[in-house]
Amino acid sequence: MDPMDIDDDIPAASAAAPPCATRGPARLGNLLNPYLMRAESRQLDETVDEFLARLPPHPISANLDALPPWYWIVNPHVGLEYYRQQRDVDALERQGQDLLDRYRERKTPGNAFLPRHGSAELEKEIAELAKATGMVEGKWMLFPTIEEVNETWALVANATANNRLGTAAKIATAGKEEGDRCRLICVYTRDFTDKEDVERVLLELVRMGLVPAEKGGGKSKGKGIHYKCDAYTHLDVYAGNGYGLRPSIYSSAQMLPYHLKANTADSSITSKRVNRLGLS
Missing domain, CATH: 3.30.760 (RNA Cap, Translation Initiation Factor Eif4e)
Incomplete structure (x- = not known):
């Protein structure tokens, strides 16, 4: 791992925050x-x-x-x-994947990415979804x-x-x-x-x-x-x-x-x- 590659962390099953016990900590x-x-x-x-x-x-x-x-x-x-606090990881992952899929579908044919304003809007939508799901x-x-x-x-x-x-x-x-x-x-x-x-x-x-x-x-x-x-x-x-x-x-x-x-x-x-x- 290159320590300067700071935009990349390890994709593991337990990569997110510690789970909250269902019966309380x-x-x-x-x-x-x-x-x-x-x-x-x-x-x-x-x-x-x-x-x-x-x-x-x-x-x-x-x-x-x-x-x-x-x-x-x-x-x-x-x-x-x-x-x-209520956290709905399933809703985040399901609705978030929908946002990502719609972004891919809107890609301009022949271009690698939408214009920057498209990804900026996606960024905002994911942030709003994170707030709505408590994640x-x-x-x-x-x-x-x-x-x-x-x-x-x-x-x-x-x-x-x-x-x-x-x-x-x-x-x-x-x-x-x-x-x-x-x-x-x-x-x-x-x-x-x-x-x-x-x-x-x-x-x-x-x-x-x-x-x-x-x-x-x-x-x-x-x-x-x-x-x-x-x-x-x-x-x-x-x-x-x-x-x-x-x-x-x-x-x-x-x-x-x-x-x-x-x-x-x-x-x-x-x-x-x-x-x-x-x-x-």
Whole structure:
């Protein structure tokens, strides 16, 4: 996996946000966990250090074929109302595929894509469908190298458990291809339309040294990161898709320069993109 191919994350069956238990998440005092008794997730009765020791991202000693695709840690401080929200993944996938199919049918004969305004309208329609079906989670994507992965995952896991990041985080147990030198880490937020919360999580990653505030800084050696909504993951919208859709809807390169300049956030590229999606 090329760490610079930030518009492409791993298409796996469990690629979307953690499922909400039908009987509600497990409790430990005021802490919640929807992944009770799931070996690939941190349990409430183990410390973060114990979880990391039990499931280190590198080296992986188990047979790759026997591994789950992801290791998970959820934010145990997320309130019960989050897990009670109605989410209809079947409707998103069914109606979203209809939107994609109609886009393909409207392609101009002999041309690879419709004009850009066609894909922009499709982008807006999918965003509206995601809101209507309650499928509004999204994630910042990090691609640490094998040499960096244990330290990076430990930082993300501790920050998630201590309510400093978003609703959950996961790490791929193996690269997309054998021999990959990078692993994907996803840091989830509850709602991609909540730009303030998306930016808050990004700024925390900057403070943790995982994202450079400017080119050349941070553990990522100047590499920015991108944010993808789960709706695109469910609809298999990855880099090189035939719809003219950009898989990532936000980037650190868009958000940070405007945050770091005093009082200019309202005129940011990202704000304009949110307005275009009809989410403001």
